[in-house]
Amino acid sequence: MTRNPLGKKIVFGGDFRQILPVIPKGTRQDTVNATINLSYLWEHFTVLRLTENMRLQSMVQAENYNSLVEFAEWIDNIGDGNVGDEKDGCAKIVLPNDIILKYFNDPIEVIVQSTYLDFNIIANDPSYLQHRTIIAPTLDVIDAVNDYMTSKNVKEESKTYLSSDNICKSDSNVDVLSDLHVSSWGRSGNHQLRAVRQKCNSRAGVNRVVENVYRFLQD
Structure with a gap:
């Protein structure tokens, strides 16, 4: 038990930055204090990290491969807290201009048009739809996107x-x-x-x- 506090080797999985412990009516500090890396058992853990982006392996032949790698590294740096000035647990991050959609009247329309080019022509192609998606922070936005996409199927x-x-x-x-x-x-x-x-x-x-x-x- 001295060498193995839990009796045997146990594998823990997950992203601790996203999957936080639930503390009913707790403060941010209560949540931080309950994380596993603050446990007295943490010194017995061996941390293994995934360092190779497997999704990029299928895109090696893509013309924009280098830009995809750069974007993936930028996302990783955000997750590691290396981007933005953090203050009181929050950080302001400046988005690159090439990923910002500017000059629009309807935000739903512009994000759909930029994601699904010629949607009415190619909507029945499963591979076309499988390789792109729109992510939204709230269910209300998802409903708005779905309603707009459904309205585009005027021929059906x-x-x-x-x-x-x-x-x-x-x-x-x-x-x-x-x-x-x-x-x-x-x-x-x-x-x-x-x-x-x-x-x-x-x-x-x-x-x-x-x-x-x-x-x-x-x-």
């Missing part, structure tokens, strides 16, 4: 689904449904869901083509 047949809600039959609940049937409500799902009729690849154990998605979950 669509169907709108509404949520089904039942409430206790009481005079005091007469206005409850009107409160529930808003576009979005707290952490609940949206009241309306618009689906576009398209063929798509589904991977649930086997590869298959799903048709008529707009009518049923699967056909």
Whole structure:
């Protein structure tokens, strides 16, 4: 037990910078103090780091490979705290001009157009969609992006689904449904869901083509 405090070798995985301990109603300092590297057992740990970006290996032949490597290193430096002036746990980071979209009226429109060029022409190409994605910080932004993307499928047949809600039959609940049937409500799902009729690849154990998605979950 002196050499192995836990009785045997144990492997811990994860990114400690992103996966923090949960301290109910705790302060930032409480969270920091609860991290594993402040434990009295930490001196017995051997830290192994992944140093090779495996995603870049499939892009060696890309024309912009050098710029991809530079961008990946910049992201790593942000995660390591080597970029920006940190103050009270927060840091201001200046973004390079080449990754900033400027001069726009609708932010959703410009990010979609820059990510999915000629979307209406190539939307049915699975490989085209698999190699690009839009990441958003909140569910509201995701819903806005999805609504905009769905509206671009003007040539495809669509169907709108509404949520089904039942409430206790009481005079005091007469206005409850009107409160529930808003576009979005707290952490609940949206009241309306618009689906576009398209063929798509589904991977649930086997590869298959799903048709008529707009009518049923699967056909």
